[in-house]
Amino acid sequence: IKEKQENLRSPICCIMGHVDTGKTKLLDCIRGTNVQEGEAGGITQQIGATYFPAENIRERTKELKADAKIKVPGLLVIDTPGHESFTNLRSRGSNLCDLAILVVDIMHGLEPQTIESLNLLRMRNTEFIVALNKVDRLYGWKTSKNAPIRKAMKQQSIDVINEFNTRLTSVITQFKEQGLNTELYYKNREMGETFSIVPTSAISGEGIPDLLLLLVQWAQKTMVETLTYADKLQCTVLEVKVIEGHGTTIDVVLVNGALHEGDQIVVCGSKGPIVTTIRSLLTPHPLKELRVEGKYLHHIEVKAAQCIKITAQGLEHAVAGTSLHVIGPDEDVEEAKKTAMED
Numbered sequence: 001i002k003e004k005q006e007n008l009r010s011p012i013c014c015i016m017g018h019v020d021t022g023k024t025k026l027l028d029c030i031r032g033t034n035v036q037e038g039e040a041g042g043i044t045q046q047i048g049a050t051y052f053p054a055e056n057i058r059e060r061t062k063e064l065k066a067d068a069k070i071k072v073p074g075l076l077v078i079d080t081p082g083h084e085s086f087t088n089l090r091s092r093g094s095n096l097c098d099l100a101i102l103v104v105d106i107m108h109g110l111e112p113q114t115i116e117s118l119n120l121l122r123m124r125n126t127e128f129i130v131a132l133n134k135v136d137r138l139y140g141w142k143t144s145k146n147a148p149i150r151k152a153m154k155q156q157s158i159d160v161i162n163e164f165n166t167r168l169t170s171v172i173t174q175f176k177e178q179g180l181n182t183e184l185y186y187k188n189r190e191m192g193e194t195f196s197i198v199p200t201s202a203i204s205g206e207g208i209p210d211l212l213l214l215l216v217q218w219a220q221k222t223m224v225e226t227l228t229y230a231d232k233l234q235c236t237v238l239e240v241k242v243i244e245g246h247g248t249t250i251d252v253v254l255v256n257g258a259l260h261e262g263d264q265i266v267v268c269g270s271k272g273p274i275v276t277t278i279r280s281l282l283t284p285h286p287l288k289e290l291r292v293e294g295k296y297l298h299h300i301e302v303k304a305a306q307c308i309k310i311t312a313q314g315l316e317h318a319v320a321g322t323s324l325h326v327i328g329p330d331e332d333v334e335e336a337k338k339t340a341m342e343d
Ligand code: GTP
Pocket: 017, 018, 019, 020, 021, 022, 023, 024, 025, 026, 036, 042, 043, 044, 080, 081, 082, 083, 133, 134, 135, 136, 137, 200, 201, 202, 203, 204
């Protein structure tokens, strides 16, 4: 019997956590970019999105397992702000992701927005991996750039290992107080019930291979049904933005289905439903952040999962966080408008 051809879309992974735990920096480390240093006050104030193609993930994880089978086309990562005033953006991110990375600063342990993020994820039963970040700040840490974490740990003195273990134990205890079992990922024998912790450094890259591989493997192992590509459109407006030369544009995350240039769409507007036609479908280059203005790739069609900038007329009053609908050839425009405003 011929095995059913798998048609998986990219998993959507949200990165969440308290302010300044290193969410954006971790993404910078994987992308080879410097988005974080360009942020006002070093604070993320918008939702971001980056597409990581499978070939990059394969490259970054090859030291761990040369034959790691990556079946998904890539990984779409949503960056969220950790500052307390952006609860709505964290909620928007957690609402559309398949899985998440919860970032904890090893020097600080659990903080208020760690717990808030944790609760948002639990509310939707979203699986997540804990990135215990900033391990390079342990006193005496010896850098092994971009190394798998177990290899990096072997380089450390007994004092560093002791400090690491003390802080790790304290974080595990703090999670326990929140009713959650956690364990270092390579000691975790019951993933699903016990959440995995991956120690990382966003500055020197230790643990990044582990984090990427774990995310992809976990998604492929447990989420095949969710990740099987479906034609039915599922698309959320992330941000509404004026871009020079394009007017008001919307940044969307396409979770399922496809969008085409020329599609008639309807989105929720603060002054009523907006019916318009997609003028252009733009994506940033792979490994580039959508929220950073740059060169875009033009597409006639984009299939899920992707982050897309849509240009069209009349988007001025579009409302972020709502769904985008495509009006099919046999569909009634008035019905579609009603559906759009139900968000
Ligand atoms: P918000 O988006 O504003 O919530 O912050 P964030 O979680 O994205 O953190 P960000 O990437 O802005 O990093 C905050 C600060 O911590 C920056 O100064 C980073 O350089 C620093 N930082 C992040 N990760 C690491 C790390 O692994 N090691 C060290 N030493 N510093 C880090």
